[in-house]
Amino acid sequence: MARILIRLNENVVSEPLVSEVILENKVLFAILAAHINSKGGEIVLEVPDGEVEKIVSAFRQKGATVTIPKLIEVDTNRCFSCGSCVALCPVEAISVIEDLSIQFNKEKCVGSVCNICVDACPARAINSIRYSNTENTRNNHTHNKLREK
């Protein structure tokens, strides 16, 4: 399964794009997260591996922007394993493992449509990466040079 992020702008947001793509391509996929209002929206889909190319081009033809996102980046050097992110995660992508370290499961994370954990990290070890294949603008809060060496 592969995750793709669909971005809808004002012009196409009222169209039933997801249903159209499903019906026209006869491919089933899961909607993991969606954030939509009248001005646009973001949808994270889980698509079967062999069908990714077909689905991506179908959405692009209908005027949506499609990216295959890298979701959240955890700086393990900064993390001091407090765990305050664990109970916040709605998809249980963060867990405490046996040695009491915090484990982050990229497969489960739904990324920027959620971002609940990002501003709750006291170590500022969690960065959300704005999706775009061309620009990776990081939402990095850090100011100091502690870890730069």
Add this chain to the structure above:
Amino acid sequence: MSKQNQKTRTIEEINQKILKGDVQVLTAEEMKKLVESSGVEVAFKEVDVVTTGTFGAMCSSGAVLNLGHSDPPIKIQRAWLNDVEVCHPGAAADLFVGATNSCEKKPFEYGGGHIIQELVAGNEVELRATAYGTDCYPRTAIKTTITKDDLNQFYLLNFRNCYQRYNCAVNCSDETIYTYMSKLLPRMRNATFSGAGELNPLMNDPDYETIGFGTKIFLGGGQGYIIGEGTQHSPKNLDGTLMVKGDAKNMLPEFLQGAAFTRYGTSLYVGLGIPIPILNEGLVRKTAIRDTEIFTDVIDYSVMRRDRPKLCKVSYAELKSGIINVNDKRVRVSSLSSLKMAKKVANTLKSWIEESQFTLTAPIERLPLDTVFKPMRQTQEIPFVSNVMQPAVTCMENEEIKIIAERMVTKSVNHIVVITPDGKLLGIVTSWDITRAMAESKKALSDIETRKIITAKPDEPLESASKRMAQHNISALPVIDSEHKVLGIVTSEDVSKLLGR
């Protein structure tokens, strides 16, 4: 009495063993297992010292820096380190960096805690200072950079560390709140707790038999001392705290980490561990305490008052399991302090003692056992929502817009609260909504009312309610109780009338 049947041992005896290299040290975690498997007598015979540890956000931490004198000398009046304004406690060249002092440019992201960590790590920090200038201290401004090696003294000095236990925090309101207990999602969608539970130093010696003035401890990766009870020390309620001091030049950045809490501010995570000499069997029993025996209150942090409602009690065993039950609701809970680092503190201290690098000290005086934590004396009361709220003019959802418009006129109000037959909040209609209904020829109340309503609670400070009105650009808040029953309404007019008085 033969040595085998000895029922007590002294700190001097333990120190001799430490120096000889044959001392028996267990971490608190290991001790509990040993007592459970082999009993108190065996544990007393086999163990000389138990090491404890905690690693959590300790906001009441700070550092004393002595800068030495500049040429010409300056009597510092105000000073900044990396744009974080620090305190100048007096004289000419001492500074106190509080962990929560925050950077003027990034107030919630960077602060005193980070400065302390930077200095401990050996990094350069920019110093700016201003002064009024005197005959003996003529200089009025200075800008330079410093590292810990440039300082005459660099002491960690923490007024209140090592809380014996702490509250578990939840948020029962409808909005996310950001607190020193981190981010709390609405309607109890998460909970946070702090403290190491059975690993916490004070939990393992709750009668302060061995922990007192002058006890040598692990502090921030170096050595420190207990210099008294911490502020707000409340040992009878199992809310003991410690005041500690240590040479920060010999500390490690891993055990002193700057932290940032969104919309609260900055802090410092401090690693603190205390060795507990096993002087008698009573101390064996005390160090055998388990998380299942340590309880704390679940507190609703959405109530903006000093005394927040206690919802229930939970044990540290439940807290560490990741799930607690609050009023029959399953709530996911996570730790704010690091249990992994707490263990590391206890293990590091254990190895120091085993390797004869750390000997124990007997306290020169005991800590007070009866101090209480009193609230602040206030000579002026502030207004609360209940002081200014008015009875709400209400309507039902099936009423005609025309009737509602008439009611606004006769009652001369701008807001009508839409309620259910049993008085619960449904929506709000403003005179502007009525005007819009006229302009757009809308007939149904449901087309014009606002259903997503920002509300106030009667016991909340008026200031926070009025801030919320400004934030959302609205002019009134229905006041509701915990069951969403409408108690009244507070309007911006009422607020300005009160403030204008």
